[in-house]
Amino acid sequence: MNILVTGGAGFIGGNFIRWMRTHAPEHRIVNVDALTYAGNLESLRDIPEDDRYCFVRADIRDRAKMDALFTEYDITHVVNFAAESHVDRSIVDPEIFLTTNVVGTQALLDTAKKHWKTAPEDKYSREYRDGVKFLQVSTDEVYGALGREGKFTETTPLSPNSPYSAAKASADLICRAYAETFGLPLNITRCSNNYGPCQFPEKLIPLMIHNCMEGKPLPVYGDGMQIRDWLHVSDHCSAIHAVLTRGLAGEVYNIGGNNERANIEIVRQIVHVLGASESLITYVKDRPGHDRRYAIDNTKITTRLGWAPAYTFERGIVETIEWYRDHATWMEHVLSGEYADYYERMYAPSFTRQTSESR
Ligand code: NAD
Ligand code: DAU
Numbered sequence: 001m002n003i004l005v006t007g008g009a010g011f012i013g014g015n016f017i018r019w020m021r022t023h024a025p026e027h028r029i030v031n032v033d034a035l036t037y038a039g040n041l042e043s044l045r046d047i048p049e050d051d052r053y054c055f056v057r058a059d060i061r062d063r064a065k066m067d068a069l070f071t072e073y074d075i076t077h078v079v080n081f082a083a084e085s086h087v088d089r090s091i092v093d094p095e096i097f098l099t100t101n102v103v104g105t106q107a108l109l110d111t112a113k114k115h116w117k118t119a120p121e122d123k124y125s126r127e128y129r130d131g132v133k134f135l136q137v138s139t140d141e142v143y144g145a146l147g148r149e150g151k152f153t154e155t156t157p158l159s160p161n162s163p164y165s166a167a168k169a170s171a172d173l174i175c176r177a178y179a180e181t182f183g184l185p186l187n188i189t190r191c192s193n194n195y196g197p198c199q200f201p202e203k204l205i206p207l208m209i210h211n212c213m214e215g216k217p218l219p220v221y222g223d224g225m226q227i228r229d230w231l232h233v234s235d236h237c238s239a240i241h242a243v244l245t246r247g248l249a250g251e252v253y254n255i256g257g258n259n260e261r262a263n264i265e266i267v268r269q270i271v272h273v274l275g276a277s278e279s280l281i282t283y284v285k286d287r288p289g290h291d292r293r294y295a296i297d298n299t300k301i302t303t304r305l306g307w308a309p310a311y312t313f314e315r316g317i318v319e320t321i322e323w324y325r326d327h328a329t330w331m332e333h334v335l336s337g338e339y340a341d342y343y344e345r346m347y348a349p350s351f352t353r354q355t356s357e358s359r
Pocket of ligand 2: 085086088139141191202204205219222224226227263287
């Protein structure tokens with residue numbers, strides 16, 4: 001496979017590249033990322049560029065660039081992680097969520113269709129090159145919020161509540177339309193909340209770990225009783241690999257590990273593991289439109305694709321806390337903004353070298 005991984009400098013995309021290098025190193029990965037505030041190449045600094053991995057700074061909305069990449073690398077698979085991903089930011093400034101998450105996805109779908117269709121000019125043809133696939137990385141948030149009972153299945157109606165989840169649901173629907181109308185071979189995955197190494201510290205778990213280590217207040221929204229279904233990021237990566245290689249074209253797969261926790265429970269656990277004081281816990285004003293509970297029914301992916309998570313939450317959260325404790329410089333660079341200069345420091349000299357050598 002020649003895989004275009006979009007958003008590979010982000011949390012899950014970066015972990016996916018690392019997972020693939022370990023578990024399926026025979027495939028070529030082209031990591032395309034615009035390096036927004038959430039893109040951090042320092043997370044991948046130990047992965048050398050070679051004939052099986054390269055990084056290209058580009059925006060998925062740049063159709064000419066996506067077209068050129070498909071040609072240059074003979075792309076056979078797309079795993080589309082690239083997105084604006086933070087709910088709180090979508091409440092403050094929704095527009096970028098629509099342009100990146102919806103229009104960006106459509107630009108990629110069009111490019112894939114053009115390159116993979118065997119008769120691109122024939123609008124009635126539904127024939128594609130053998131083995132190609134587009135995988136849209138979506139989220140359980142497209143289903144909206146649950147009450148005390150029940151879980152999201154793949155047939156739960158979409159009912160997104162935030163600008164972020166509405167944009168992700170819109171992208172899911174445009175993907176569905178490309179499968180139905182054009183026969184484009186694709187899958188949509190809808191995963192629950194991820195945690196693990198290299199997550200931007202605006203999200204609950206790394207934010208709480210960092211604040212706890214610094215002795216700062218731990219801001220819990222509302223009553224802290226909102227429930228999320230947590231999955232270690234490496235289990236999300238193995239699930240994506242399962243869908244990419246074994247998923248039936250046109251199908252949606254939910255991904256989750258049956259691990260529901262209230263936010264306050266997670267925060268208390270972090271406080272406990274770090275030996276901090278619960279007096280740091282500070283209840284703050286609730287997030288507008290805050291979804292009360294998410295829970296994934298993972299029957300389809302476990303029974304049809306034989307996927308199962310490897311991590312228990314108890315092991316995963318302790319390892320994750322240790323990772324952030326052992327990578328203080330990574331966190332320091334993210335918080336100081338220094339990580340944003342990494343690309344210039346690492347890549348600008350090689351561009352200069354290439355230019356002077358080619359003269
Ligand atoms: P992230 O914010 O950490 O990373 C997103 C990456 O996309 C960044 O590297 C950013 O630079 C890049 N990007 C943003 N706009 C771009 C554009 N226009 N062109 C190219 N690159 C662009 O997000 P994440 O948490 O790693 O999430 C990745 C995907 O997984 C998202 O699509 C998200 O909706 C989905 N998801 C996340 C979770 C979770 O818990 N984090 C759970 C389920 C699904
Ligand atoms: O469910 C999957 C989704 O999980 C992904 O699609 C999103 O990209 C990802 O950001 C995540 O969304 P959440 O809104 O659930 O994650 P977040 O880490 O922002 O918040 C988790 C819970 O913790 C949520 O109920 C809000 C609460 N929270 C969050 C922060 C940042 C707090 O109480 N305090 C905080 O400071």
